[in-house]
Amino acid sequence: MNTDFEVAIVGGSLSGAALGLALAKRGIRVLILERDSMFRDRVRGEGMHPWGAAEAQALSILELLTDGCGQEVPYWTRHNPASTPVRRDLPATTPGKRGCVTFYHPAMQERLLRAASEAGAVVWRPSLVVRVAPGQRPELTVQIGGREQSLQVHLAVGADGRNSRMRVWGGFRVQKDPDLLRISGVLHADLDLDESSVHSLEEPVSGRKVLIFPIGGRSFRSYFVSRATDGAPLSGERHAQTFLDACLATGAPPIWLKHARTVGPLASFNVADQWVEHPYCDGIVLIGDAAAASDPCYGCGLSLTLRDVRTLRDNIAANPDWCAAAEAYADEHDRYFGALHRILSWNRNLSYASGPVAEARRTRVRDLLRRDPRRWPDFLGLGPDAPNDEAARRRFFGED
Numbered sequence: 542m543n544t545d546f547e548v549a550i551v552g553g554s555l556s557g558a559a560l561g562l563a564l565a566k567r568g569i570r571v572l573i574l575e576r577d578s579m580f581r582d583r584v585r586g587e588g589m590h591p592w593g594a595a596e597a598q599a600l601s602i603l604e605l606l607t608d609g610c611g612q613e614v615p616y617w618t619r620h621n622p623a624s625t626p627v628r629r630d631l632p633a634t635t636p637g638k639r640g641c642v643t644f645y646h647p648a649m650q651e652r653l654l655r656a657a658s659e660a661g662a663v664v665w666r667p668s669l670v671v672r673v674a675p676g677q678r679p680e681l682t683v684q685i686g687g688r689e690q691s692l693q694v695h696l697a698v699g700a701d702g703r704n705s706r707m708r709v710w711g712g713f714r715v716q717k718d719p720d721l722l723r724i725s726g727v728l729h730a731d732l733d734l735d736e737s738s739v740h741s742l743e744e745p746v747s748g749r750k751v752l753i754f755p756i757g758g759r760s761f762r763s764y765f766v767s768r769a770t771d772g773a774p775l776s777g778e779r780h781a782q783t784f785l786d787a788c789l790a791t792g793a794p795p796i797w798l799k800h801a802r803t804v805g806p807l808a809s810f811n812v813a814d815q816w817v818e819h820p821y822c823d824g825i826v827l828i829g830d831a832a833a834a835s836d837p838c839y840g841c842g843l844s845l846t847l848r849d850v851r852t853l854r855d856n857i858a859a860n861p862d863w864c865a866a867a868e869a870y871a872d873e874h875d876r877y878f879g880a881l882h883r884i885l886s887w888n889r890n891l892s893y894a895s896g897p898v899a900e901a902r903r904t905r906v907r908d909l910l911r912r913d914p915r916r917w918p919d920f921l922g923l924g925p926d927a928p929n930d931e932a933a934r935r936r937f938f939g940e941d
């Protein structure tokens with residue numbers, strides 16, 4: 542078995558496959574280690590914001606994502622039980638001139654991993670990484686085909702998701718905001734909704750939200766967002782109707798759901814931003830959810846993951862020293878994740894802070910935002926590049 546690789550990537554999902562593909566295209570000897578022999582629906586991200594679509598384009602994977610396994614959806618419609626819906630034309634109003642890219646997550650994973658392999662990345666699958674010793678030449682221990690295999694590389698990449706073991710082996714300290722929200726997701730077919738738009742709805746008092754992404758062929762990924770303390774988590778077939786009832790109670794028009802069929806697993810997660818500072822240390826670099834899993838209720842995880850892949854790829858291309866390249870990536874990651882974290886925290890604070898002062902502010906700020914939407918840092922179009930300094934904060938909260 543060939544073990545002569547420059548880079549080993551632990552995890553072959555969006556982050557690992559996209560990085561493996563990008564590095565293989567540059568002639569780097571790269572190995573991707575993925576434990577699952579087949580990807581299944583774990584209720585994960587299926588709507589990538591326009592700023593993520595722009596990242597996909599910069600990585601030359603946009604067509605892979607939109608031809609065959611997904612599509613670019615041009616509109617975002619904000620529904621409001623009390624007034625007419627507001628439809629945003631995303632390509633016309635975002636700097637990258639892109640829509641929202643949507644797909645069935647397991648199909649996206651298979652497609653990217655196959656593309657990485659076709660570009661020259663070696664994929665060991667199923668293979669389970671059980672240990673990594675950090676160092677100038679990090680050493681990985683891998684279980685594959687019933688035996689253990691060791692290999693040393695120049696750079697070991699942790700693309701192993703929100704419960705990353707690479708973080709533990711690398712000695713990284715994980716930081717986490719308190720679990721404030723819960724997101725429940727399920728796959729629906731046959732909703733009576735326009736498939737050229739993402740649909741969102743917020744009930745202003747409770748902050749409960751419904752988000753529906755059309756993913757093609759009359760299928761839709763539906764999410765329901767509530768406070769983490771708001772009743773019991775919805776899970777499994779027995780809660781399929783309760784999920785629909787929760788959407789209706791939030792203000793979803795009954796016509797949307799009249800013919801709804803539940804065609805995938807229903808699962809709930811208590812969520813919050815979770816990250817490490819400076820995701821490089823001693824031969825181990827972290828990307829995607831392993832580096833920073835942003836609160837999925839704001840739908841930035843897929844885009845952030847591709848920002849990581851592009852940033853690491855560009856630093857590796859610009860710097861022949863593996864360690865210096867990874868250090869530079871980690872510096873940039875701190876900056877852009879910090880910016881996104883700030884912007885999403887303002888949004889969370891506005892929607893969910895409690896008490897009479899917070900409620901009065903909510904009413905006042907929402908009115909200001911309705912009259913002048915430019916006050917809102919546009920994290921759909923710009924992600925972490927939206928204004929996020931003190932002046933932006935004051936403008937958002939109407940303190941200017």
Ligand SMILES: Cc1cc2nc3c(=O)[nH]c(=O)nc-3n(C[C@H](O)[C@H](O)[C@H](O)COP(=O)(O)OP(=O)(O)OC[C@H]3O[C@@H](n4cnc5c(N)ncnc54)[C@H](O)[C@@H]3O)c2cc1C
Nearest residue numbers: 552554555556576586670701702829830837840841842843
């Ligand atoms: C409920 C929910 C809804 C979401 N909705 C959205 C959304 O609408 N929009 C959005 O942008 N983002 C969303 N996200 C976030 C998005 O799904 C993630 O940011 C993204 O999938 C992260 O990809 P990743 O490659 O970093 O991690 P993962 O997809 O978790 O991949 C990690 C991979 O590593 C493999 N692995 C782990 N350990 C090992 C090991 N030891 N050896 C070998 N392989 C290993 C796993 O098998 C897996 O394939 C959502 C997340 C959740 C939980």
